[in-house]
Amino acid sequence: MSISAAVIRRLAVFLATLLIASLIIFTLVQALPGNVAQATLGMGATPEAVAELSRRWGLDQPFINRYWDWLFALIQGDLGHSYATGLGVGQQLAPRLGVTAWLLVWSLPIACAVALPLGMMAAMWRRRRRGFVVNAITQVGFAVPVFFAGSILVIVFALKLGWLPANGYVSITSSPAAWASHLLLPVATIAIVQACFFARYVRSSFIDVMVEDYYRTARAIGWTRWRGLIRHGLRNAATSLLTVVGLQVANLLVGAILVEKVFVLPGLGSLLMSAVAAHDLAVVQVIVMLLVAVVLLINLLVDIAYLLVDPRLAGRAGGGL
Amino acid sequence: MKRFTLICGLVMSVIVLLAGVVSLLWTPYPPQAVSAANRYQNPGPTHWLGTDALGMDTASRLMVGAQTTLMVGVLAVAIAAVVGVPFGVFIGLGHRGLGQVVARASDILYALPAVLLAILLAASIGASIWTATIAIGVATVPVFIRMSRAATITVMEQEYILAAELSGASRLAIARRHVLPNIAPMLGVQAAASFSMAILAEAGLSYLGLSAPATVPTWGGMLRDASVFVSPWQVLIPGLAIVWAVLAFNLLGDGMRDYLDPRLSEAR
Numbered sequence: 001m002s003i004s005a006a007v008i009r010r011l012a013v014f015l016a017t018l019l020i021a022s023l024i025i026f027t028l029v030q031a032l033p034g035n036v037a038q039a040t041l042g043m044g045a046t047p048e049a050v051a052e053l054s055r056r057w058g059l060d061q062p063f064i065n066r067y068w069d070w071l072f073a074l075i076q077g078d079l080g081h082s083y084a085t086g087l088g089v090g091q092q093l094a095p096r097l098g099v100t101a102w103l104l105v106w107s108l109p110i111a112c113a114v115a116l117p118l119g120m121m122a123a124m125w126r127r128r129r130r131g132f133v134v135n136a137i138t139q140v141g142f143a144v145p146v147f148f149a150g151s152i153l154v155i156v157f158a159l160k161l162g163w164l165p166a167n168g169y170v171s172i173t174s175s176p177a178a179w180a181s182h183l184l185l186p187v188a189t190i191a192i193v194q195a196c197f198f199a200r201y202v203r204s205s206f207i208d209v210m211v212e213d214y215y216r217t218a219r220a221i222g223w224t225r226w227r228g229l230i231r232h233g234l235r236n237a238a239t240s241l242l243t244v245v246g247l248q249v250a251n252l253l254v255g256a257i258l259v260e261k262v263f264v265l266p267g268l269g270s271l272l273m274s275a276v277a278a279h280d281l282a283v284v285q286v287i288v289m290l291l292v293a294v295v296l297l298i299n300l301l302v303d304i305a306y307l308l309v310d311p312r313l314a315g316r317a318g319g320g321l
Numbered sequence: 322m323k324r325f326t327l328i329c330g331l332v333m334s335v336i337v338l339l340a341g342v343v344s345l346l347w348t349p350y351p352p353q354a355v356s357a358a359n360r361y362q363n364p365g366p367t368h369w370l371g372t373d374a375l376g377m378d379t380a381s382r383l384m385v386g387a388q389t390t391l392m393v394g395v396l397a398v399a400i401a402a403v404v405g406v407p408f409g410v411f412i413g414l415g416h417r418g419l420g421q422v423v424a425r426a427s428d429i430l431y432a433l434p435a436v437l438l439a440i441l442l443a444a445s446i447g448a449s450i451w452t453a454t455i456a457i458g459v460a461t462v463p464v465f466i467r468m469s470r471a472a473t474i475t476v477m478e479q480e481y482i483l484a485a486e487l488s489g490a491s492r493l494a495i496a497r498r499h500v501l502p503n504i505a506p507m508l509g510v511q512a513a514a515s516f517s518m519a520i521l522a523e524a525g526l527s528y529l530g531l532s533a534p535a536t537v538p539t540w541g542g543m544l545r546d547a548s549v550f551v552s553p554w555q556v557l558i559p560g561l562a563i564v565w566a567v568l569a570f571n572l573l574g575d576g577m578r579d580y581l582d583p584r585l586s587e588a589r
Contacts, residue, residue: 013428016425017425017428017429020425020429021429021432021433024429028441029441029444029445139571139572140564140568143517143521143564143567143568143571144560144567145525145560145564147525147528147544148544148560148563148564151544154549155553155556155557159550159553166549166550250431250432250434250437253437254434254436254437257529258436258528261529272440273440273530276443276444276448276531277530280444281444281445284440285444288433288437288440288441292432292433295432299428299431299432
């Protein structure tokens with residue numbers, strides 16, 4: 001199979017997966033349709049008012065019709081209206097997107113940049129005490145819940161040292177310096193926890209290279225360990241890092257939701273949580289759909305990146321087991 | 322070194338288990354005893370780990386919180402194993418059509434991790450300890466499918482399987498008599514690792530208020546109710562409890578793996 005055919009095949013699988021995911025999300029969220037109008041209007045509402053609202057929102061339609069209507073509107077860019085506030089979901093979403101996007105755009109590369117040297121050191125010193133220490137740090141680090149890590153950073157850097165603000169958000173347009181200082185701790189929180197997770201994979205991929213004959217040969221002809229690891233091991237580590245990033249995107253988004261709560265950031269996660277509290281299903285389903293689409297899209301890109309690195313994969317089905 | 326990991330994990334896990342079991346019979350103070358005069362006490366001789374915003378004893382609530390942590394973990398891993406292992410074994414035995422379907426389903430579940438599933442359930446039917454457990458369990462199913470599939474394929478390459486096939490044993494008989502007993506130790510290792518991930522997920526959900534109701538003490542809930550500005554101790558203590566439990570079962574899993582199969586050890 002040629003590479004372009006393989007890319008098209010993966011694209012088709014991506015779209016089909018997205019479609020099924022949308023059906024699952026809609027089914028789960030809309031399991032109890034009648035109650036939405038009732039819940040919105042309150043218990044004192046007359047049955048006529050509830051019926052009127054149900055009709056206006058199309059809640060009296062059969063399930064499958066409502067699903068198609070929602071999906072087609074979504075494809076055309078109409079995200080629907082909030083059940084709680086009546087505002088357009090897109091309108092509510094727009095100012096939130098940037099916050100969450102900044103969080104992820106900064107924390108992912110930083111996590112990778114920290115994980116590479118960390119994993120490399122753990123691999124290089126794996127039989128020594130230093131390696132054991134690095135390994136222990138990553139093992140503990142990845143047992144720390146991201147919201148607890150955030151609290152620790154707040155205690156140290158905001159309360160004890162007073163270097164950075166403890167919470168809140170300032171947009172980049174109003175003050176770039178304040179924006180950076182407010183984002184620094186949340187980004188560091190996600191990056192540190194993810195880096196510890198990534199580092200374990202980086203470590204074992206470096207070890208995979210270190211037991212190979214070509215690495216031993218490189219050492220025998222006088223290469224230093226650093227040179228051998230960078231020339232031979234880095235490519236291997238980078239590919240395995242790519243895999244883990246694909247697998248971790250979903251957890252990264254969940255981490256962002258939690259971190260937004262810790263630092264009171266007005267992002268997608270906090271909108272999602274307030275929508276859940278208000279039973280605002282229209283907002284919940286769109287945000288979850290958006291998050292799922294992002295995860296699937298990044299995995300598609302990782303898959304395609306793989307194909308470009310290793311064309312032999314073109315013959316195999318993408319993703320999955 | 323190998324024994325060290327296993328023993329560390331075992332001791333740490335048993336402590337969590339003991340805390341939960343003992344709390345059924347005894348806690349230093351009643352976990353719900355509100356005391357306005359004793360709010361935000363630091364750890365000391367009367368309240369070992371201090372008190373929270375309502376003057377409730379943190380040590381007692383921590384012990385009771387272990388119950389939720391353990392129960393959600395056990396049930397979620399059980400759901401994942403009961404659903405995932407049969408699928409994994411049958412795909413491993415060579416059921417290709419099923420493999421394709423399950424691979425696609427796993428893709429979707431990868432994009433819908435436990436917390437997002439729990440959010441969907443919470444939005445439609447309301448958050449509870451059950452929605453949290455089901456969400457974590459379902460999200461863990463692909464892990465068990467993948468693991469039991471890989472383990473089954475390894476077993477199926479053995480010559481005694483060929484002998485069993487030639488002597489006319491059915492697929493089901495091979496699965497039951499040869500595959501399951503052989504992959505059971507690996508499943509134990511996976512269960513410990515998944516258990517620690519379930520603890521982490523449950524903590525996140527109770528932190529977001531998507532698990533047990535606010536009246537039930539949970540570690541995540543204690544962290545949510547505490548404030549770093551008023552009493553850092555009340556943030557640190559439940560947080561460290563979560564780290565302890567996650568680390569305990571991680572080490573237990575790693576230790577079991579190294580003990581059962583030294584070839585898989587990371588410290589080659």
